Amino acid sequence: MSIWTAAGLFLHANVFFILSLTVGFLRYRSWRITLTRQISWLGIFALCEAGVAWNDLLAPLFDRTTLLPPALRTALLALGYAFLLAFGIQTLLPHDLPQRRLRELLLGATLAWVLPYGLAVTLTFPDLARTALIGEVLARYLLAFPGGMLTGLGIRRQSYQTLEPEWREHIRPYLRMTEAMSAAFGLLNLVLVPAAPFFPANWLNVTRFSMAAPLLWAGVGALWMSGLLLTFTHIQTQIEQWVENVEHLQTLTADRERISRELHDGIIQSIYAAGLMLESTQPLLYTEPHKADAQLRRIMESLNQTIQDIRRYIFDLRSDTPDDDLEPGIRRLLRDFHINTLLETQLHVEGEPPRRPLTLERRRHLFQIVREALANTARHAHAHAVTIYLTYGPDSLEVLIHDDGVGMEAFTLGKGHGLRNIRERTRLLDGIFQIESAPGAGVTLHLSIPY
Template sequence: MLWLREILAAHQFVLALVHGQAFFVLGLSIVFLARRSARLEIARGLVPLAVFGFCEALVAWSPAWSMSVSASAPSFAWSRLVVLGIGYAFLLAFAVQTWMPPERRQWEQWALGGGLLAVWLTGLIIARLDGVPSEQVWLGGEIAARYGLALPGGLLGAWGLRRQTYRTIEPERLPSVKPHLRTTGLALGFFALFGGLLGPPGPFFPAAWINQEALLQVTGIPISLLRGLCGVAITYGVVRALGVVLGEIELWLESVERMQALARERERIGRELHDGIIQSIYAAGLMLEGAQHSISREPGVAHAQLTRAIGSLNQTIQDIRRYIFDLRGEMPHDDLETGLSEMLKDFRVNTLLETEFIVEGEDTRPLGAERRQHVFQIAREALTNAARHAQARRVEVRLRYGANALQLRLSDDGVGLSALPIDKGQGLRNIRERARLLDGMLDIDTAPNKGMALILTVPYRT
């Protein structure tokens, strides 16, 4: 194993850079995930861990920066020491947070870490004012920060994560999250050993016997390698665990959005049924009553009333068919082409409009069920608007499979979008929202009295 020792010894500078890179990625990952889900308490609770990651990265990179420091070396050493202490204080604050209920985390999580940090800084100032040489203050301050902040922070965080895993995560979700949180907890525990207990050698116990130099002499492994591995493991565990949680939350939010959209659509259809169809039937009933009273005295008037009543009832039948088309449930088909074909067939029967369905290319990369339903609902909404508002005689649906995306084009020969009420209503908003959920692009090509074409482009997911 002598060759391995020689390789590690020759690349200590590179290992220090990798050590810093691992913790810097930890901080960046948490920041991005927290910004993505700023409303979630779990994301906000990881911010102290992100600050610790950034501070640890700066400390790990300090040997590289010290090469460019000449006259300002004392100020650089003081800055490194302060950053180290602040980072470990935030690690301790994160660890304390895992032990406290949510209602007490706002201030109590900072009390212990902030108090110990204040005591530590005060000790540095007093020692320096008392004439202790700067080198001894730097050494003693680093050892004190590692023993007093990093060591308890890592141990408390490791045990607290394990405790929170069983207390706050629902049993059915535990198998998907538990391995990643266990990885994070174990990594924090090892960091308590390699980053807290094993520091620079000092003139007192245990730093005189248990330190990073002794580890290097016994095993040949630089401490930066072990700390860097801890950083990689913490980053992996946090990102994967938070990714699982956020993924499930996004699925739940999408289901809520679908239920809300369905509730709004049912409310709209119910309102239109009451205001439109029921009133039309009531009016037809009044016409029939009038015809009944006048059929013996004024047959011509009665005939005209019967004709109007029949026309009104026929129109009501068409409206009811359209509402039935709107209220159809989700398409059960496994492929987009079959579902759209049957949807268009129902549309033609219910509206008596001329339709044409064209498919270009082959479906080599089928959409998932969730995305397929969004496409179905967009097509349904567009067809409904064409039948109800566009005064169209013909509707064409063109499905084209491309190399990187599929394109759905629905066009009619009606009055155009400017004459339709959907540009100010819920229909077009629903279409745009579903296109956003598909990560797709929606284009509308229209002109007065020249019809409208709705073009949906949906990229394939890799």
């Protein structure tokens, strides 16, 4: 075996083995995609192809033509081609085909290699080595060639049936590569076959391309793998973006309904009640001015409280997250919080920031945590002031958010969407989150975030 043949077989084996792993990854990650419905069959084919290539590569090290018995080697190769053929056929079938029918298809394609094998046995019995040789040629002609061609055609057909035009246009180059390499694999199985005593294998066979054959298999496999990975990765990215947009719209709708409900049940009712109180006060202005004055004071207090509630809603509705550095961003949040709630705010910073600043994504998580904590304070704490302490340690950032409000009971510390959101974001930052509170002693949130 020449060094080029050995290198080609090594690449051939590794490329198809990696292709089988790639298919497994795509099956796990891209389960929503119709194109990957039975892609595990393609992975089994690639694994069988890699096994045969490893057999052919390692056999000369043991002074043998093949490690596996010839009949077993041919059976493994034909089994892989049967799975390829089954995959190609199912890509052309309706999407709503029952699983039972798909299993029947797989069984039929798996048993289909018995046909070329039986024909080879009939022609060559009792020479089993020759039986294996002719069985391999027939398996390539009758299973691998149509399997590769149908797979390329089926992927193209399903891409037009299941993908939106703008999605298909975006991944067109990768789809074309996948389709072309599927068809190329099928065509190579008409050309790169062992020499056999019948046409066309006695004229067009691997002996005409002895050095280039393994490299051709490896090249086709590598491009096939790249096309599949790029195609399904881009489709999955588009799906995830669409799901994220839908979830965002659902969140917006829920927020609008919540705000509408709270405005109706809270602020609008308070304003309506103040209007009724003004109507009842008007007759008292001339008959009982002292009573009218006391009533007006209560109305003014009620309206001031309503104004405070409106300001808190405005703060909650601000969805923009600063992209500043950590300290300027937190100061900006505190300034906006003070303007909207009239609560006193302070920021204390200790230590020196790390040489490598926090990434933008980690800073945004911290900003959202601070915003959520401030919103909770505005809604529930009845506080007069909020103080944030930033302490830069050698390995982590310590953040303390303290208010002087009414505090929380122990049984309420784990409740509420706000605290759950803070815990989830802290988990995403690989940090630690703790709450300290007692009735009348305010609330202190303590976060420890590694750099």
